Amino acid sequence: MNPVTADPSDEPAVQRPHHGVATASPAGVADISQLMFASRAVTAAVVRALGSVDPTVSVAQMRVLVLLWTGEPLNLSAVADGLGVNASNASRTCDRLVAAGLVARAEGAADRRHVALTLTGSGRDFVERLMERRERELATIVARMTEDDRRRLMTALEPFNAAARSDLWPSDAPRPARDPRLLEWGI
Numbered sequence: 001m002n003p004v005t006a007d008p009s010d011e012p013a014v015q016r017p018h019h020g021v022a023t024a025s026p027a028g029v030a031d032i033s034q035l036m037f038a039s040r041a042v043t044a045a046v047v048r049a050l051g052s053v054d055p056t057v058s059v060a061q062m063r064v065l066v067l068l069w070t071g072e073p074l075n076l077s078a079v080a081d082g083l084g085v086n087a088s089n090a091s092r093t094c095d096r097l098v099a100a101g102l103v104a105r106a107e108g109a110a111d112r113r114h115v116a117l118t119l120t121g122s123g124r125d126f127v128e129r130l131m132e133r134r135e136r137e138l139a140t141i142v143a144r145m146t147e148d149d150r151r152r153l154m155t156a157l158e159p160f161n162a163a164a165r166s167d168l169w170p171s172d173a174p175r176p177a178r179d180p181r182l183l184e185w186g187i
Contacts, residue, residue, distance in 0.1 A: 045137035073116035
Protein backbone atom coordinates (compact mmCIF):
# COMPACT_ATOMS: atom_id res chain seq x y z
CA MET A 1 0.00 0.00 0.00
CA ASN A 2 1.28 3.46 -0.83
CA PRO A 3 0.58 5.30 2.46
CA VAL A 4 -0.10 8.58 0.71
CA THR A 5 -2.47 7.47 -2.03
CA ALA A 6 -4.32 4.50 -0.62
CA ASP A 7 -7.14 4.49 1.90
CA PRO A 8 -5.41 3.77 5.23
CA SER A 9 -8.31 1.61 6.37
CA ASP A 10 -7.60 -0.89 3.55
CA GLU A 11 -4.64 -2.46 5.34
CA PRO A 12 -3.62 -2.93 8.94
CA ALA A 13 -1.53 -0.10 10.34
CA VAL A 14 2.16 -0.90 10.09
CA GLN A 15 5.21 1.25 10.64
CA ARG A 16 6.58 2.25 7.25
CA PRO A 17 8.47 5.13 5.75
CA HIS A 18 6.56 7.76 3.78
CA HIS A 19 8.26 8.70 0.51
CA GLY A 20 11.49 7.31 1.86
CA VAL A 21 11.37 9.43 5.01
CA ALA A 22 11.14 7.51 8.24
CA THR A 23 8.28 8.46 10.54
CA ALA A 24 10.51 8.48 13.61
CA SER A 25 9.81 11.25 16.08
CA PRO A 26 11.70 12.27 19.23
CA ALA A 27 9.23 10.16 21.22
CA GLY A 28 9.73 7.07 19.02
CA VAL A 29 8.20 5.76 15.85
CA ALA A 30 4.82 7.17 14.87
CA ASP A 31 2.43 5.83 12.27
CA ILE A 32 1.22 8.94 10.49
CA SER A 33 -0.69 7.19 7.71
CA GLN A 34 -4.04 8.55 8.98
CA LEU A 35 -2.59 12.05 9.08
CA MET A 36 -1.17 11.68 5.56
CA PHE A 37 -4.59 10.61 4.28
CA ALA A 38 -6.25 13.53 6.08
CA SER A 39 -3.71 15.95 4.60
CA ARG A 40 -4.70 14.74 1.12
CA ALA A 41 -8.36 15.50 1.89
CA VAL A 42 -7.55 18.98 3.23
CA THR A 43 -5.25 19.74 0.29
CA ALA A 44 -7.94 18.61 -2.15
CA ALA A 45 -10.47 20.90 -0.42
CA VAL A 46 -8.07 23.85 -0.68
CA VAL A 47 -7.38 23.20 -4.36
CA ARG A 48 -11.11 22.78 -5.13
CA ALA A 49 -11.86 26.04 -3.32
CA LEU A 50 -9.11 27.89 -5.19
CA GLY A 51 -10.25 26.49 -8.54
CA SER A 52 -13.85 27.48 -7.90
CA VAL A 53 -12.96 31.07 -7.00
CA ASP A 54 -10.33 31.74 -9.70
CA PRO A 55 -8.44 28.95 -11.45
CA THR A 56 -5.86 31.43 -12.78
CA VAL A 57 -4.48 32.12 -9.28
CA SER A 58 -1.71 29.69 -8.32
CA VAL A 59 -1.32 28.10 -4.90
CA ALA A 60 1.78 30.26 -4.25
CA GLN A 61 -0.19 33.38 -5.18
CA MET A 62 -3.03 32.28 -2.92
CA ARG A 63 -0.56 31.93 -0.04
CA VAL A 64 0.68 35.49 -0.59
CA LEU A 65 -2.88 36.81 -0.64
CA VAL A 66 -3.70 34.99 2.60
CA LEU A 67 -0.48 36.25 4.24
CA LEU A 68 -1.46 39.80 3.35
CA TRP A 69 -5.07 39.25 4.42
CA THR A 70 -3.95 38.11 7.86
CA GLY A 71 -1.21 40.65 8.48
CA GLU A 72 -0.96 43.48 5.97
CA PRO A 73 0.91 45.56 5.19
CA LEU A 74 3.94 43.34 4.68
CA ASN A 75 7.25 43.98 3.01
CA LEU A 76 8.78 41.61 0.48
CA SER A 77 11.09 40.03 3.07
CA ALA A 78 8.13 39.13 5.28
CA VAL A 79 6.32 37.60 2.29
CA ALA A 80 9.42 35.59 1.33
CA ASP A 81 9.80 34.41 4.93
CA GLY A 82 6.12 33.49 5.12
CA LEU A 83 6.37 31.45 1.93
CA GLY A 84 9.75 29.94 2.79
CA VAL A 85 11.27 31.14 -0.51
CA ASN A 86 13.96 33.60 -1.54
CA ALA A 87 13.11 37.25 -2.12
CA SER A 88 13.34 37.02 -5.93
CA ASN A 89 10.71 34.25 -6.06
CA ALA A 90 8.45 36.21 -3.70
CA SER A 91 8.97 39.33 -5.81
CA ARG A 92 7.91 37.59 -9.04
CA THR A 93 4.83 36.18 -7.34
CA CYS A 94 3.91 39.61 -5.97
CA ASP A 95 4.53 41.24 -9.37
CA ARG A 96 1.93 38.90 -10.90
CA LEU A 97 -0.56 39.74 -8.16
CA VAL A 98 0.02 43.48 -8.64
CA ALA A 99 -0.52 43.05 -12.40
CA ALA A 100 -3.74 41.13 -11.69
CA GLY A 101 -5.01 43.98 -9.52
CA LEU A 102 -5.12 41.87 -6.34
CA VAL A 103 -2.16 43.48 -4.53
CA ALA A 104 -1.00 47.09 -4.23
CA ARG A 105 2.65 48.02 -3.85
CA ALA A 106 3.63 51.33 -2.24
CA GLU A 107 7.14 52.71 -1.80
CA GLY A 108 8.05 54.17 1.55
CA ALA A 109 8.03 57.96 1.69
CA ALA A 110 11.39 58.14 3.49
CA ASP A 111 13.12 55.28 1.68
CA ARG A 112 11.99 53.99 -1.72
CA ARG A 113 13.69 50.64 -1.01
CA HIS A 114 11.04 49.92 1.60
CA VAL A 115 7.96 48.61 -0.17
CA ALA A 116 4.66 47.90 1.55
CA LEU A 117 2.37 45.28 0.02
CA THR A 118 -1.36 45.38 0.74
CA LEU A 119 -4.47 43.82 -0.70
CA THR A 120 -6.63 45.80 -3.07
CA GLY A 121 -10.39 45.64 -2.67
CA SER A 122 -10.42 42.91 -5.33
CA GLY A 123 -7.71 41.01 -3.47
CA ARG A 124 -9.63 41.18 -0.20
CA ASP A 125 -12.84 40.04 -1.92
CA PHE A 126 -10.93 37.15 -3.52
CA VAL A 127 -9.57 35.91 -0.18
CA GLU A 128 -12.93 36.26 1.54
CA ARG A 129 -14.62 34.18 -1.19
CA LEU A 130 -11.77 31.65 -1.07
CA MET A 131 -12.02 31.21 2.69
CA GLU A 132 -15.80 30.89 2.59
CA ARG A 133 -15.54 28.21 -0.09
CA ARG A 134 -12.72 26.40 1.74
CA GLU A 135 -14.75 26.37 4.93
CA ARG A 136 -17.76 24.92 3.06
CA GLU A 137 -15.56 22.22 1.49
CA LEU A 138 -14.19 21.14 4.87
CA ALA A 139 -17.59 21.42 6.59
CA THR A 140 -19.05 19.06 3.97
CA ILE A 141 -16.49 16.42 4.89
CA VAL A 142 -16.92 16.90 8.64
CA ALA A 143 -20.73 16.77 8.29
CA ARG A 144 -20.42 13.12 7.22
CA MET A 145 -19.11 12.29 10.69
CA THR A 146 -21.15 11.59 13.81
CA GLU A 147 -21.42 14.35 16.39
CA ASP A 148 -19.16 12.39 18.77
CA ASP A 149 -16.55 11.87 16.03
CA ARG A 150 -16.63 15.58 15.14
CA ARG A 151 -16.11 16.55 18.77
CA ARG A 152 -13.24 14.06 19.15
CA LEU A 153 -11.61 15.30 15.95
CA MET A 154 -11.74 18.95 17.04
CA THR A 155 -10.34 18.04 20.47
CA ALA A 156 -7.58 15.90 18.91
CA LEU A 157 -6.58 18.73 16.56
CA GLU A 158 -5.86 21.17 19.41
CA PRO A 159 -2.42 19.72 20.34
CA PHE A 160 -1.57 19.19 16.67
CA ASN A 161 -2.37 22.85 15.91
CA ALA A 162 -0.32 23.97 18.91
CA ALA A 163 2.63 21.89 17.68
CA ALA A 164 2.22 23.23 14.12
CA ARG A 165 2.14 26.88 15.21
CA SER A 166 5.94 27.21 14.89
CA ASP A 167 5.72 25.94 11.30
CA LEU A 168 3.21 28.65 10.47
CA TRP A 169 5.40 31.32 12.07
CA PRO A 170 8.97 29.97 12.12
CA SER A 171 10.63 33.21 13.15
CA ASP A 172 10.96 34.45 16.72
CA ALA A 173 10.90 37.99 15.36
CA PRO A 174 7.85 40.09 16.18
CA ARG A 175 4.99 39.24 13.86
CA PRO A 176 2.44 41.61 12.44
CA ALA A 177 -1.00 41.46 14.01
CA ARG A 178 -2.74 38.55 12.32
CA ASP A 179 -6.34 37.78 11.79
CA PRO A 180 -7.35 34.98 14.22
CA ARG A 181 -8.95 33.16 11.28
CA LEU A 182 -5.41 32.30 10.16
CA LEU A 183 -5.26 29.42 12.63
CA GLU A 184 -8.79 28.30 11.82
CA TRP A 185 -7.93 28.04 8.14
CA GLY A 186 -4.45 26.63 8.60
CA ILE A 187 -2.43 29.12 6.64
